[in-house]
Amino acid sequence: MKQALIVRHVPREGAAGYLQPIEAxxxxxxxxxxxxxxxxGVDLCSPDLLIMMGGPMGVYEQDLHPWIPIQIAKLADRLERDRPTLGVCLGSQMIAxxxxxxxxxxxxxxxxxxPVALNADGAASPLRHLDGVPLLHWHxxxxxxxxxxxxxxxSDVYAHQAFRRGRNILALQFHAEMGEDPRFDDWLTHFWADxxxxxQCGIALRRDHDVHGPGAVAAGRAMVGEWLAGIRG
Structure with missing residues (x-):
């Protein structure tokens, strides 16, 4: 069986809705x-698929988080080999x-x-499933x-919301995996300063999560499923 490794930078930020298409x-x-x-000591090159999730730290905060340069060096080796890799939020910044x-x-x-605004390349990619769908942003x-x-x-706030390199490397700044995971309540509790x-009002954001979350997750799952079907091992 193919092996996927999820790297979590904080326990409350896991693969959430993306687990289903990865397992499928x-x-x-x-x-x-x-x-x-x-x-x-983990070899980030060996898994068939690497998924790196989000976290509140910055890639540039290497003095505070000595694992960051270790991860970037290992990741650079993996990307040099064009091994299938998905980065979400902090994970996308790690890829960059x-x-x-x-x-x-x-x-x-x-x-x-x-929603994010897809360009012509995005509309012709697996991100087409996200067109017009409100997604969670938190960065x-x-x-x-x-x-x-x-x-x-x-997006209107940041120009670089998603990029890819070939079929195997995909970086997503937004959280299309979040919308049904109960850990969202932890985000509201632990990231209240954001x-x-x-x-933003936490109550209003929780209401938006309940309204838009299921649609965001469904679109995110469709996107990841199509991307996985097109990667080259």
């Missing part, structure tokens, strides 16, 4: 947290950094449910588009 594609799923002492692009604070918190960092990659989606920065 025939992958046995393993997980590791970056806080696990074993993480330093491993491909040589700067990652930095964007100066504005993008938080809440809103304030951004990155330059890495060389050799293809921009797929933007709500203040974005001038």
């Amino acid at each position: 594609a025939g992958y046995a799923i393993d997980r590791i947290d970056v806080g696990d002492p074993a993480f330093a 950094a491993a491909l040589g692009a700067p990652v930095y604070p964007g100066g504005r918190m993008e938080l809440g449910f809103a 304030s960092d951004t990155f330059d588009l890495p060389p050799g990659t293809e921009l797929l989606a933007s 709500l203040d920065d974005a001038r």
Whole structure:
């Protein structure tokens, strides 16, 4: 059976809605947290599929999080081999950094449910399933588009919302996996300062989650399922 490894930067940010299409594609799923002492010795090249999820830290905060440069170095080796890799939010920023692009604070918190704008390449990619669908955004960092990659989606706040390199590397700044996972309540509790920065009401955001979440997850699952069907091992 094919092996998938999920890297979690904080336990409350897992693959959530993406688990279904990954399992349906025939992958046995393993997980590791970056806080696990074993993480330093993990070979990120060996899994057939690598999924890196989000987290509140910045790629540039390497003094605070010594595992970041370790992960980026291992990831760069994997990407050099064109091994199938999906990055979400912080995971997408990790991919950008491993491909040589700067990652930095964007100066504005993008938080809440809103659709992304697909360009022509995005509309012809698996992201077509997301067209017009409100998705969860929760970040304030951004990155330059890495060389050799293809921009797929933007928003009014940040131009670089999704990119890919070929069929095997996909980076998503937004959270199309979130909308039905009970850990969303943990996000509201633990990331409350972000709500203040974005001038968002937690009650209103919870209501938006209930309204838009199922549609976002359904679109996200369709997107990931199509992407997995097209990767080259």
